[in-house]
Amino acid sequence: MLDYLPLCFNVANKPCLIVGGGTIALRKAILLNKAQAKIDVIATVVNPELRALALTSGGEVIIRAFAESDVYRYCFVIAATNITSVNQQVASAANSANVLVNVVDTPSLCDVIFPAIIDRSPLLMSVSSSGNAPVLARSIRSQIESTVPANIGLLADFIADRRQQARLALNDDESRVRLFWETVLETEITESVLAGKMAEAASQFNDFLNAYQSDRVIGEVYLVGAGPGDPDLLTFKALRLMQRADVVLYDRLVAPEIVDMTRRDAERIYVGKVRCKHSLSQQDINQLLIDLALMGKKVVRLKGGDPFIFGRGGEEIEGLAERHIPFQVVPGISAANGCACYSGIPLTHRDHAQSVRFVTGHLKGDSMDLPWSELVAQSQTVVIYMGLTGLDFICQKLIAHGKPGNTAIALIERGTTVDHKAHIGTLSTITGIIEGQTVKAPTLIIIGSVVNLHNSMLGSH
Ligand SMILES: C[S@@+](CC[C@H](N)C(=O)[O-])C[C@H]1O[C@@H](n2cnc3c(N)ncnc32)[C@H](O)[C@@H]1O
Numbered sequence: 001m002l003d004y005l006p007l008c009f010n011v012a013n014k015p016c017l018i019v020g021g022g023t024i025a026l027r028k029a030i031l032l033n034k035a036q037a038k039i040d041v042i043a044t045v046v047n048p049e050l051r052a053l054a055l056t057s058g059g060e061v062i063i064r065a066f067a068e069s070d071v072y073r074y075c076f077v078i079a080a081t082n083i084t085s086v087n088q089q090v091a092s093a094a095n096s097a098n099v100l101v102n103v104v105d106t107p108s109l110c111d112v113i114f115p116a117i118i119d120r121s122p123l124l125m126s127v128s129s130s131g132n133a134p135v136l137a138r139s140i141r142s143q144i145e146s147t148v149p150a151n152i153g154l155l156a157d158f159i160a161d162r163r164q165q166a167r168l169a170l171n172d173d174e175s176r177v178r179l180f181w182e183t184v185l186e187t188e189i190t191e192s193v194l195a196g197k198m199a200e201a202a203s204q205f206n207d208f209l210n211a212y213q214s215d216r217v218i219g220e221v222y223l224v225g226a227g228p229g230d231p232d233l234l235t236f237k238a239l240r241l242m243q244r245a246d247v248v249l250y251d252r253l254v255a256p257e258i259v260d261m262t263r264r265d266a267e268r269i270y271v272g273k274v275r276c277k278h279s280l281s282q283q284d285i286n287q288l289l290i291d292l293a294l295m296g297k298k299v300v301r302l303k304g305g306d307p308f309i310f311g312r313g314g315e316e317i318e319g320l321a322e323r324h325i326p327f328q329v330v331p332g333i334s335a336a337n338g339c340a341c342y343s344g345i346p347l348t349h350r351d352h353a354q355s356v357r358f359v360t361g362h363l364k365g366d367s368m369d370l371p372w373s374e375l376v377a378q379s380q381t382v383v384i385y386m387g388l389t390g391l392d393f394i395c396q397k398l399i400a401h402g403k404p405g406n407t408a409i410a411l412i413e414r415g416t417t418v419d420h421k422a423h424i425g426t427l428s429t430i431t432g433i434i435e436g437q438t439v440k441a442p443t444l445i446i447i448g449s450v451v452n453l454h455n456s457m458l459g460s461h
Pocket of ligand 1: 229253304305309310333335384385412417442
């Protein structure tokens with residue numbers, strides 16, 4: 001059983017009455033005005049803002065006490081005085097005249113109550129606790145609000161403008177039209193609208209409708225940055241695209257909890273890379289992305305951290321771009337950002353480092369191709385990815401190029417995950433500090449005096 005029937009009430013240009021002239025009445029008037037109602041106010045004293053609102057809405061302000069015969073001219077009456085007996089009188093007059101009534105903060109006297117709303121006009125979402133727990137309704141509204149894209153109203157308008165076009169193109173075939181729109185909501189067209197790129201979205205829509213008409217739909221690829229490990233560091237956009245996937249390609253750096261957040265029915269393909277032991281070559285991965293998209297699949301390629309930072313994201317999209325396969329790249333929190341924040345190390349700091357440099361410490365044979373003389377510059381933080389095996393080599397090279405042996409260094413193990421661990425030392429001591437310990441990959445190295453701040457800047461995560 002429903003306590004109330006949820007409806008959307010069109011009050012545009014219709015006469016509505018507010019009895020009461022204070023701030024509560026004003027709040028209701030603001031809402032009625034947004035819905036373009038014609039607002040009359042009856043009260044002995046009227047707030048100036050309320051007066052102005054009523055007049056601009058085309059209504060009038062009547063300075064006197066309420067009389068029962070007042071309600072007949074209206075489709076909706078709101079009692080918003082702070083005198084209970086007057087509110088009761090308004091409710092009973094409205095009931096006798098069969099006019100809908102709302103009495104502020106008194107659900108037992110109401111025909112209609114106001115829900116908590118999320119306004120992304122023309123899209124409206126409302127949450128009601130049937131007047132029993134408004135605080136709960138408002139809290140749920142906030143939760144929904146934080147997950148609904150700000151531009152969702154643009155999307156509703158975009159669809160409205162094209163419904164007729166799609167219906168004609170698809171010969172009024174109802175189920176085909178419905179499926180078409182469901183598919184549109186899962187394509188880059190939607191992303192373009194949400195990003196406010198309307199011209200791009202319009203052209204993508206036309207291409208898509210043409211392809212759909214002739215059953216030539218190709219898939220898309222989303223290169224999604226999954227962050228360094230903590231699932232809470234995923235972006236809303238990453239999550240949204242992960243929920244659309246037909247197929248997910250992921251590797252070793254993506255935490256299982258994150259892979260589990262992809263659409264339940266999606267096929268999952270491990271393309272993992274372990275150091276010196278690639279289960280699929282980079283070229284195979286690039287080709288697999290192309291093949292799956294050409295089969296019409298929506299493919300999520302989950303990458304640890306950010307796809308464009310030591311992620312070979314560029315190589316993966318080259319082949320897609322050549323074949324005109326639609327793709328999107330979703331930035332992720334890179335290991336440097338995640339590890340630094342979760343270790344209390346600001347990568348730049350006015351008193352310590354004015355720049356930060358990201359390099360790869362991948363050993364090629366016994367050597368490492370790095371601009372050592374630039375890495376020893378002062379007031380700079382150096383972040384080294386993939387440097388664990390070459391840690392000793394890196395420390396020796398930096399010292400040999402003039403960096404003091406007592407320069408602070410952090411080796412961060414499994415950053416941002418539940419196993420997060422930071423080993424802190426200096427260029428001279430760090431290898432000794434970790435000797436005998438099993439340091440688990442992945443690890444990141446941060447070098448510079450900012451590392452010394454780690455104790456004072458560590459928050460809780
Ligand atoms: C191939 S790179 C990928 C980097 C990734 N695209 C990014 O933006 O973080 C892999 C290296 O990133 C670093 N890394 C990634 N996740 C990490 C984590 N949770 N903790 C420490 N280092 C990490 C390690 O140095 C690892 O060897």
